[in-house]
Amino acid sequence: MGLVARVLEAAGIATAVLSFIPELTASVGTPRVLGIGYPGSVPFGAPGDADGQRAVLRKSLESAVEMDAPGSRVDLPFVWPGEARVPKPPTPPPIARAIMKRPWLYLKLLRGELP
Amino acid sequence: MAIDGYHFLDGASRRVMRAWEEREPTPDSVPWTPLSKPLSQVGVALVSSAGIALRSQPPFDQGGERVNPWWGDPSHRVIPREAATQDIRIHHLHIDPRPGESDLDSVLPLRRLDELVDAGVVGRSAPRHYSMMGYILDPTELLRDTAPTLAASMIQDEVDLALLVPV
Numbered sequence: 001m002g003l004v005a006r007v008l009e010a011a012g013i014a015t016a017v018l019s020f021i022p023e024l025t026a027s028v029g030t031p032r033v034l035g036i037g038y039p040g041s042v043p044f045g046a047p048g049d050a051d052g053q054r055a056v057l058r059k060s061l062e063s064a065v066e067m068d069a070p071g072s073r074v075d076l077p078f079v080w081p082g083e084a085r086v087p088k089p090p091t092p093p094p095i096a097r098a099i100m101k102r103p104w105l106y107l108k109l110l111r112g113e114l115p
Numbered sequence: 116m117a118i119d120g121y122h123f124l125d126g127a128s129r130r131v132m133r134a135w136e137e138r139e140p141t142p143d144s145v146p147w148t149p150l151s152k153p154l155s156q157v158g159v160a161l162v163s164s165a166g167i168a169l170r171s172q173p174p175f176d177q178g179g180e181r182v183n184p185w186w187g188d189p190s191h192r193v194i195p196r197e198a199a200t201q202d203i204r205i206h207h208l209h210i211d212p213r214p215g216e217s218d219l220d221s222v223l224p225l226r227r228l229d230e231l232v233d234a235g236v237v238g239r240s241a242p243r244h245y246s247m248m249g250y251i252l253d254p255t256e257l258l259r260d261t262a263p264t265l266a267a268s269m270i271q272d273e274v275d276l277a278l279l280v281p282v
Contacts (some may be wrong), residue, residue, distance in 0.1 A: 011269075016278045018279070043281075057224045064150070065150050069187070075118045086123060093180075093183040114252055
């Protein structure tokens, strides 16, 4: 998403990327990075928590407007409650199953080599 | 407060993503479009990589990824401002689709954005919002085709700020 943000930004649209892995998002030269302490499946918060979702969206947009330097990163003050369930995919994704069958492919993935 | 999102990932995924982060070449420059208006005058579009498609649209291609696990569908879907939870499905094999399918606003907060516009906090919600499917190991097509298409329609819709949300 950071790479897409760079394309949009170069085309004249200001962008912010709300990321649960802000280090990775920032590493590609993303114009504005917002860190969020929620799991990837629910970036704005739990289903049904309208107030929580609105708070994350509002803080994201307010922070984006305030950021004034290329490559800025702001971590938002939202943390997933320790006791709450972390949503996970119901079954392992195809790449995980492929690697279980042929474990040496994991090294390719680590190196970013696509077969 | 510093966020370490890696703790949500399993050990194998964490190692892969850390390796990618370290290998990522630091770009010479970061593109920048200043936002010179207050938020109350800003037009906003949302972009989610949760693999959201309207039920009336073709789903993201999960069959292709099952055949070749190194491939992910690089296309995108336009999600209209009015779309509601019952209008969408989530097609993404790397996240839990159930929270977003039970409440779209947990991944693409279109209703929350409407509320902020109605309250005068945000200027406008764009007529078109977007979803991609985030598991793409080779971003060539995404950057060559999808990203410029999004840019062109956002310019048409007078979007000032795009909030991109990877999952």
